Amino acid sequence: FAAMRQAMPMNMRRAPKPIAVSEAVAADVARIAKSWADARKAHGKGGPFLFGKFGAVDAMYAPVVARFVGYAVELPKAARDYRDAVADLPAYRAWAADAAAEPWRIERFEAP
Numbered sequence: 869f870a871a872m873r874q875a876m877p878m879n880m881r882r883a884p885k886p887i888a889v890s891e892a893v894a895a896d897v898a899r900i901a902k903s904w905a906d907a908r909k910a911h912g913k914g915g916p917f918l919f920g921k922f923g924a925v926d927a928m929y930a931p932v933v934a935r936f937v938g939y940a941v942e943l944p945k946a947a948r949d950y951r952d953a954v955a956d957l958p959a960y961r962a963w964a965a966d967a968a969a970e971p972w973r974i975e976r977f978e979a980p
Contacts, residue, residue: 871890871892871893878935879977
């Protein structure tokens, strides 16, 4: 998801605010949303995560969730529900709180 990572630098402190995205970024977002929906439909019956219960794949997608939260990315309902389930985890909330408490900033990533 190179286009998405380039356009949406990781910044856990970013107040949710959408940005204009290129076709490549939109394609990355659509591919991720479809992948999430497909995994949930095929394997997610046992809980809100991609394969039901929280697992390594959900941890791997946490930075993507952070970007979708921080850049207020519009998502279809299934992807939105998954994003919200990850963002509601105590570990995710602690990660965000720790990021907010960081005293240093990289100014080029603080821009809107």
